[in-house]
Amino acid sequence: MRRRELLQFGGAALVPAALLAHGRASAADRAMQPGGRRLTQIGLQLSTVTRLMLQDFEGTxxxxxxxxxxQVEFSAMGLLxxxxxxxxxxxxxxxxxxxxxxxxxxxxxxxxxxPREEAMRVFAERGQAKYLVENVKHALEDAQAFGQKVINLPALPPTAFGSLDQV
Structure with missing residues (x-):
């Protein structure tokens, strides 16, 4: 599908939703009413501020x-x-x-x-599938220290599956 077709299809898909919502209070509107439900646990995925984290971790x-x-969730670079x-x-x-x-x-x-290039090289090397077990053990130690009950396992790069032995 080309970009133009995707945009046309996506726009067309939004029309029924807009028609259904017309005349009804949105979830945000209801939340602003007395007794309305409000989101109370909004967090930030720190990958959105990776550059800042690299420059000044504590300050960020x-x-x-x-x-x-x-609340925050640390990026793929962890605690740096x-x-x-x-x-x-x-x-x-x-x-x-x-x-x-x-x-x-x-x-x-x-x-x-x-230097940034070297740090990214080290990150890429240590993120390879051959380090997965070590990285999971490290994540479990961190999770225990933070009192976390859920751990996110991001996808491995496609290069991790170049052969049947690697899978």
Whole structure:
């Protein structure tokens, strides 16, 4: 499907939904009414601020909390080489929680001091399927420290399945 067809199809698919919703209060409208249901646990996926996290990990977490977020999920780069106890203490200090963990490569403590290209190379290397068991064990340790009951396992890159032995 070409882009134009996708946009036409997507736009056409929205028309019935708009017609059905016409004249009815939306969920957001109902939430604003007395007794309406409100979302109370809105979190931020930190992959949306990876560049900032790479520049100033602690400062970015402080800013995220400062604008009103109470929950975060760490990106595929995890804690960026920081000890889990340090991050846990910082998050408690600024009032953030990370209720969902993530399997991510265990990065060296000095990853933040590496040139960006080298850090990304290390990340790519440590994210390979051959490190999956080690990375899962590391994620379980972090999850236990954070009190997480759910861990997100992101997809492995297609290069991880180049042969039957790799699968």
């Amino acid at each position: 977490l402080r800013q995220v909390a400062g604008i009103g977020y109470a 080489g920081r000890p889990v106890e340090h991050v846990k203490q910082l998050m408690a200090e600024v009032g953030l929680q990370a209720p969902v963990g993530r399997v991510s490569p265990k990065l060296p403590a000095d990853v933040m001091q590496m």
